[in-house]
Amino acid sequence: MRPTLQTVADAVGVSRSTVSNAYGRPDQLSPELRARILATAKELGYAGPDATARSLRRGRAGAVGVLFTTTLSYAFVDPFAVLFLRGLAEAVERNGTGLLLVPLSTEDEAASVAAVQNAVVDGFCVYCVPEWHGSLEALRSRGLPVVTTEYRDDVPAGELQVGVDERAATRAAARHLLGLGHRRIALLTNDMAPKGETGPLDLAGPGDFRYFVERERVSGVAEVFAEVGVGWDDLIVVNAAANSRASGAQAAAHALDRADRPTAIVACTDLLALGAMDALAARGLTPGRDVSVTGFDDIPEAAPAGLTTVRQPAVSKGTLAGELLLDPPEDPAERRLLLPTELIVRASTGPATMRR
Amino acid sequence: MRPTLQTVADAVGVSRSTVSNAYGRPDQLSPELRARILATAKELGYAGPDATARSLRRGRAGAVGVLFTTTLSYAFVDPFAVLFLRGLAEAVERNGTGLLLVPLSTEDEAASVAAVQNAVVDGFCVYCVPEWHGSLEALRSRGLPVVTTEYRDDVPAGELQVGVDERAATRAAARHLLGLGHRRIALLTNDMAPKGETGPLDLAGPGDFRYFVERERVSGVAEVFAEVGVGWDDLIVVNAAANSRASGAQAAAHALDRADRPTAIVACTDLLALGAMDALAARGLTPGRDVSVTGFDDIPEAAPAGLTTVRQPAVSKGTLAGELLLDPPEDPAERRLLLPTELIVRASTGPATMRR
């Protein structure tokens, strides 16, 4: 059997408290006794106080949990997520706190709920988890501090937030395209509906999107185009099964291969936009000349590709989320952080041209 | 005060065991009672069984800890690490297990040790942590399963391993350069010595490197060149302060600005190699023509840059590490996995040319 504190205490002939102090409060006992205790512990193969028991007693886990949209590994697939996590990691490690990536399952919601309930953490960071997902409720009912990466009103009061004005951001992108003369555009989304399939979407309006971010981004575009008489039904909306380059290319194909090919493609993420550019290339089309493309996030890959996109601070979004979580401000106003966005114009957008 | 199992039990008028069963073993009590318990719990704001207490009692944490070379955030900075973690994440999440990134501190070793001791996990994955680091000893003494990403003999018996033959890999790269006529080469390392400064290194031999991986990779190159009479002292060794592109460029500068400029640069990682290519570009030199460059890892950025490098399986290295950890094989032979490497020749290497 694995030795415990008691084992060591008995062997040395002291009390548990003293052994405990030998580890956690060296100043509470004579150096000599401490040395003897530590030596005996080593001899017995005692590894030091058990982490779980210590956490239970101290009431502190020393880690914050991170929840991702879909799966745990998505954290290492999406370039924006990686940047965000870098920031989050920097903030928490400064504090000696760890990061627990919680395994959510796409197939088994019960498993996800269990994972959230069993997570030994002091707080949670929620990265784009759909509001209807059961794990979110499980998470909130734990009563721990929670920070989300969306800036929105319809959440439990007091929840920490760090986000951007998604809608205003895409409005800027839409105005840019409008100014370039574009009137026939396609929207590339990644709504991750239960059975996400790549293909055209026929929705009554932006409000039908299931994801907050998707809803907001699409709304921004729709608003701007509506102002000039281009209604919702005039927009070509194509959903991508996943937020990946390949999926973006597939989705873009649906728009590009239409008889009334759009002159511009507005993608909800850079990954989708880069995929759209791949699709253009495959058809011998040049971004910014034949068809304009915009993205969202400004991931590192965007600049070399010449992608016009909305930049949002990735790393600092993570850092701020971490700081908020580790030391939640009292003032409600400080519990919600709105970060700036900026439209970065590159070569992938240009004047609308008539089709040759 | 937060409600506990007891609170709920008292409120309903049953015992703790029954409430516990209501959550963990629904079949052990009448559906009706269970419903009443759950309703009361909700009313009381009871969030369900405490994660830490449950872990303690069950003796299972539901997570594996991950240790990184330097800091936690490095996990999201190094492209190879990101790929590795993706694989690891995929493996563990399949099992419903989480990933706890343990915060190591560069400055405060005691803090790192504490972080390892307090990590609530069922096992550890060690990613390139130097063997002399105190946290490693703390980790091993916990007696949990451990998997390391290096294939080597001088570790505690039974430790799980998944790695590559680093030395053989760089031997292949060196032979490639040799075949192209290169005799005067520079080595770019990232030994992360305590006070890592970028600059020339004057070591007695490859054995002086503090890191296993560095030692092995450099040894491979040295061995091959020694065979043709190019000794250790003929090699230009420059250390980079960090494993980053910028640092690699800085280090490469030391080699490139010498009077006897090397005709080839062998970098210990792709990041350093890409930095070296940056340094070449800054000097108007063309990789593969003026100076050849090789890297290690074959990260995604390597191909577009035309970098000749050693490929090692990044994602599957992570997957295998995870599988090993979650279900350690009995057979000692299966506890150590040697993965293949492959030299990928691209445009960054070419025939050695006399300096113009």
Added chain:
DNA sequence: TTGAAAGCGGTACCAT
């Protein structure tokens, strides 16, 4: 089907 009791492995207050 439900409950009593015994831990899981420690920590920290309060005496001595």
Added chain:
DNA sequence: ATGGTACCGCTTTCAA
């Protein structure tokens, strides 16, 4: 400086 004693919150035989 050291020890006694609760107690952290839950799970799990085992008995009723």
